[in-house]
Amino acid sequence: MQTEKDxxxxxxxxxxRAISRHLCSDRKxxxxxxxxxxxxxxxxxxxxxxxxxxxxxxGMSLSAYQCWVVCQLVTLGRTIKSDLNGxxxxxxxxxxxxxxxxxxxxxxxQQSKQSxxx
Amino acid sequence: MAARTRKxxxxxxxxxxMIMATTPQLNIEEAAQQVGCAPIRLLELFSExxxxxxxxxxxxxxxxxxxxxxxxxxxxxxxxxxxxxxxxTVSQPLSEASEQPLEPPLLEEKPEAKPKRxxxxxxxxxxxxxxxxxxxxxxxxxAASDVQIKQALHVKKGQKSGAQLAxxxxxxxxxxxxxxxxxxxxxxxxxxSSELAAESDFDPIQILKDAGIEPNDEILEALRDQIEPTLGxxxxxxxxxxxxxxxxxxxxxxxxxxxxxxLSSNN
Numbered sequence: 001m002q003t004e005k006d007x008x009x010x011x012x013x014x015x016x017r018a019i020s021r022h023l024c025s026d027r028k029x030x031x032x033x034x035x036x037x038x039x040x041x042x043x044x045x046x047x048x049x050x051x052x053x054x055x056x057x058x059g060m061s062l063s064a065y066q067c068w069v070v071c072q073l074v075t076l077g078r079t080i081k082s083d084l085n086g087x088x089x090x091x092x093x094x095x096x097x098x099x100x101x102x103x104x105x106x107x108x109x110q111q112s113k114q115s116x117x118x
Numbered sequence: 119m120a121a122r123t124r125k126x127x128x129x130x131x132x133x134x135x136m137i138m139a140t141t142p143q144l145n146i147e148e149a150a151q152q153v154g155c156a157p158i159r160l161l162e163l164f165s166e167x168x169x170x171x172x173x174x175x176x177x178x179x180x181x182x183x184x185x186x187x188x189x190x191x192x193x194x195x196x197x198x199x200x201x202x203x204x205x206x207t208v209s210q211p212l213s214e215a216s217e218q219p220l221e222p223p224l225l226e227e228k229p230e231a232k233p234k235r236x237x238x239x240x241x242x243x244x245x246x247x248x249x250x251x252x253x254x255x256x257x258x259x260x261a262a263s264d265v266q267i268k269q270a271l272h273v274k275k276g277q278k279s280g281a282q283l284a285x286x287x288x289x290x291x292x293x294x295x296x297x298x299x300x301x302x303x304x305x306x307x308x309x310x311s312s313e314l315a316a317e318s319d320f321d322p323i324q325i326l327k328d329a330g331i332e333p334n335d336e337i338l339e340a341l342r343d344q345i346e347p348t349l350g351x352x353x354x355x356x357x358x359x360x361x362x363x364x365x366x367x368x369x370x371x372x373x374x375x376x377x378x379x380x381l382s383s384n385n
Contacts, residue, residue: 054162055157098175
């Protein structure tokens with residue numbers, strides 16, 4: 001059973017600080033996940049605002065879909081962190097996100113929204 | 119055993135040769151600096167070129183793909199040169215997919231800001247010259263009133279300090295006058311009292327005894343006739359002094375008692 005807090009945020013865009021508050025995690029953690037790990041997902045990368053040189057704007061605010069992706073990846077990181085204690089688990093998260101990109105695509109997000117609504 | 123030892127000796131040597139032969143792989147950030155773009159953009163270029171998403175996980179560029187860096191650099195230079203010539207036209211199609219829905223306010227603000235700046239930089243009009251003259255006059259008036267206020271403040275300050283100095287001077291003069299007058303009076307009284315004390319020690323009968331002359335009633339009467347006028351003068355002088363002392367506000371109780379004792383002893 002999902003409570004109100006577990007539901008996705010209804011805001012159009014979320015700042016990284018707000019996401020860190022929502023996840024009860026550090027702001028730098030969210031920044032790392034949002035700007036270094038989640039960008040391997042093509043749909044996520046397409047929604048990122050860019051600088052003229054092609055780099056992603058640092059400290060960008062995230063859309064509802066991007067927020068969902070970051071939340072999923074942070075949750076995954078928390079899960080495997082205890083098992084991979086002492087190893088660079090974020091690389092594992094990044095590789096997993098790349099391999100399972102179809103599960104974190106925009107279509108998957110919309111499907112999950114519909115399932116929650118129903 | 120001999121074969122094993124040969125293998126052991128050859129393996130480290132081969133390993134060292136292999137290590138020395140292999141060139142170190144370029145870090146993604148260094149490679150991105152060489153190409154002149156962001157690391158994420160370089161990874162995207164690799165993934166687009168190779169047709170896989172695997173390059174997105176690279177920390178370093180494999181040696182077999184280093185040849186692509188030069189091609190990417192040429193591509194990036196060409197892109198930058200075109201973008202510098204037609205910055206607006208080139209940036210729009212790139213940002214259509216991602217940036218346009220995210221940052222419409224920035225695009226709207228820029229064209230509005232430019233004409234305002236142009237209008238502001240136009241030549242001086244009559245209204246502007248009038249407003250400039252008015253502001254100049256107001257500033258001059260303000261400066262003059264500022265000077266007047268400063269002068270008035272200085273005058274008030276001088277008055278206050280002068281009044282304080284005059285009060286101090288008068289108070290000091292009064293205090294010194296009173297102290298010197300009191301000291302002089304005390305000295306005068308002390309002189310008179312010492313004279314009276316010297317007179318009180320005067321004993322004519324004792325002097326006559328010391329001279330071998332026996333005192334009789336006639337001699338005593340003559341001595342009294344000689345001494346009494348002087349004692350009378352002393353009495354009047356002491357009364358005058360005490361009266362003056364009372365007028366001057368100085369207490370002479372002790373001197374009174376001494377004088378009274380002297381008078382009583384003489385009587």
